[in-house]
Amino acid sequence: MILSVRDLRVSFRTNDGLVRAIDGVSFDLEESEILGVVGESGSGKTVSLLAVMGLITDPNAIIEGSIRYKGRELVGLPARELRRLRGNEIAMIFQDPMTALTPVYTIGWQIAEQIRAHQNISKSKAMARVEELLAEVNFPNPHEAMSRYPHQLSGGMRQRAVIAMALSCNPALLVADEPTTALDVTVQAGILDLVRKLRATHKSAVVFITHDMGVVSELADRVMVMYAGRVVERGSRMELFSDPRHPYTRALLGSIPPLTGEKPRRLPAIPGSPPSLLRLPQGCAFGPRCPVQYEPCVSGKPDLGASTHAAACFRVAQA
Amino acid sequence: MIYAILRRFGQMLFVMFGISVIVFLIFFATPGADPAARIAGRNASPEVLEAVRHSFGFDQPLYVQYVKMMEKIFVTGDLTSFVNRGWRVVPAVMDSIPVTLSLVFGAAILWVVVSIIIGIVAAATRGSWLDKLLMALGLLGISMPVYWLGEVMNLITQSRYHDNWAFSWVPPLGYKNFSDDPKGWFLTLVIPWITLAILYIGIYGRVLRAAIIESMQEDYIRTARAKGLSETRILLRHALRTSLIAFVTLFGLDFGALVGGSALLTEVVFGLHGIGKLTYDALQNLDLPMIMATVMYASMFVVIANAVVDFVYILLDPRLRTS
């Protein structure tokens, strides 16, 4: 078990009150497994991953619960220990490749910096490794690319460089926040292909966030759907897409316009918008927008339950 | 690349030409000002006036005068002062340059080092009492007029507490040549350096702090953290490096202006006969050739400083290097 998260809660103290960004998230991740986390704004997906990485630097943040990496508790771990893990065993890539790299250093230098921060090897050895990595992520001319600056590369190439950098120390866990959202569709296809290939060679477990159900369907082994800081459904890819149980998951899938087949006259849209985290409803957070809301939904919050394909919904629980 | 340099050079010449024309016109073509009368003295007879006019070429058309003046400044170097007859302007300017350079270079080293330290410490301890204290001191430094500060320094070190062990080493006001007396050179400049630097430390400390804090919000800093780098390394290697661009640009411009004579007030207060003092005296006496020479010199330095800054900017920021 690479990652085991139990009842993770992250809140922020703000001038307007306490914002519960995540309210009790639990999930597991096995070696070489790819977990897709789906959600919209305010779902807490990004905060969950930042918590796993220990990257929440806001002094007003309160982090509770348990995050176990290979059995080791990360919550409360001193900063120096976390830094040893970051970039080394747990690596993260972010959404916008255009701003992810420091503009004043070459990509070779930046990737080597990561390697040498965690491994005691000479500069030349590190550079050799950099060249290998760039070749692995399909740079056409890795040796030449090493001395390029970020602004000399396109978005797709920059994202590849970032991926190469993340994989440089062979992390057991790779965390990716919307890694392809900012890229063109054809470039995205290449990156998804690359991630699949790398999963096979590096055997890293991957957690990635996206709002694109199609990307999830292509890449993920298992899926977790988040809404307003909680997990509302989880299951294997097959389970989720062939038998979505939570009304939100169903509505989300339904609102995607089809690429083939008949065009619906109107898209079945979810009314309203995601709730403000400052003023969450008493009961189920999705209730006000749910087509099948009934009395229990207003007073209590449904549990996710322990089964592999689980949905946090009173309607599902009773079935 | 060559093209860029040549183009820059061309721009510089053009600017210098423009400035020289403007300065010339202001001083020599303002209606009502008759330079000849000024030179010849109040009660000069018309023949003397005519002779003066002729020797200085004031009876010629303006552009001829301009050419003659430029020739005297740059080519023959024998432009003479209107006030101190026979005092050749160009060598006077040349002699005063080392003084100014000594003052400005020393102060610059001091202020760059101190402001970088202050900027980094303030940004790293952002929000703490130390940060607030440093910024308040910086503000204080900016607010004190340099001539006032200079006089206060003199008051303390030269008269009031001169005999006190802390300041007895301070020599009397004035400049000592480095080649003649290195120790003296150093001692006479210490207090002026500090005085001049205080103002700039204030500005640059604050600017750098703001630039670093802004850099720390950027996405690439988040990436650096995700790489597992230490906060110190992130601050110095990633945030500072990118912030230095703004710092260096500002520095280049200020430095250029100072070498060109902006340190005028400091020089006057401390009795250092640099280019600033020369300009100051010339303005007091309305010594037109001297004013022309010092203005030309000052503008030349500012233009050069601008060009150097642009060049350094390209060195520091790889994004500007390719198309």
Place this chain on the structure above:
Amino acid sequence: MTSKDLPILETRSLGKRFAIGTRFSAEGKRTVHAVDNVSLTVWRGETVGLVGESGCGKSTLARCLVRLYDISDGKLLFEGDDITTKSLSELRPLRRRLQMVFQDPSASLNPRRRVGDLVAEPLRIHGKLSSREITQRVAELFDLVGLLPDHVMRYPHEFSGGQRQRLGIARAIALNPDLVVLDEPVSALDVSVQAQIVNLLADLQEKLKLTYIFIAHDLSVVRQVSTRIAVMYLGSIVEEGPAEELFATPSHPYSQALISAVPVVETTPSGTSKRVILTGDVPSPLNPPPGCRFHPRCPIAVERCRTERPVLEERKPGRKVACHFPTLI
């Protein structure tokens, strides 16, 4: 010919060039052909979708269509009237009929003004309405786009992304335009909100008899809203045809690659068998390849493609392709 028979908007070999650099800069003066020889006809009541990736010129084209940019080459006709070179003051009466909705609702709404004022602005500039009539109309517009009229006095930051886009739409339809150009109107929104806005746009089109030119990079959304689609690559149209048909059977290799690249939700395991992966990145519009612009990345390119640039031709009624070897049905 009445105006009803003329296309509402037509471009003939439209081009837009940008000059980069000067004679003395590092590489000298260069020209970017952001839009290159685009001939597009838009009929009343339809929705033409423009798709393409970064640098294809769709946003530039959109701005040329509403004359936010000046046009370098070719012609632009509105209901048969040549508006290519009309001055800004001559264009003013036209602005009532030709409007634009932008991508980022936060950026196009002035944060310091109340939303009621922002929506009323076009009415004030163009209309001869009294202020009471304007207030009434604003309330009407709010209702039309699904916002509460009570919120007229609020500021943009008090609204969600979806609501802000509704405001942008309200402003665009304030003067009852004939044609609305929408540049990525839903890209910045959450998926669930996108569907709402797409529905709203469809409703408004029906109610107000609007014609749309819809630009987006999300192909599923474009297919949903469009009746006809034009695929752009490096400033030109490479394929054009009815939306569903084009998506079902794309002819141009680029369209094929583009459509196959979209990840779709599959309930069966494989799914990616038909994907065409393109090599390399989109070339820069500064240095377009010779011949067919797409040939360096095209899986079926041959020598002819390197030398001869294909022309956009109608291969089947309503289907145009710019390719020497299109896949025809």
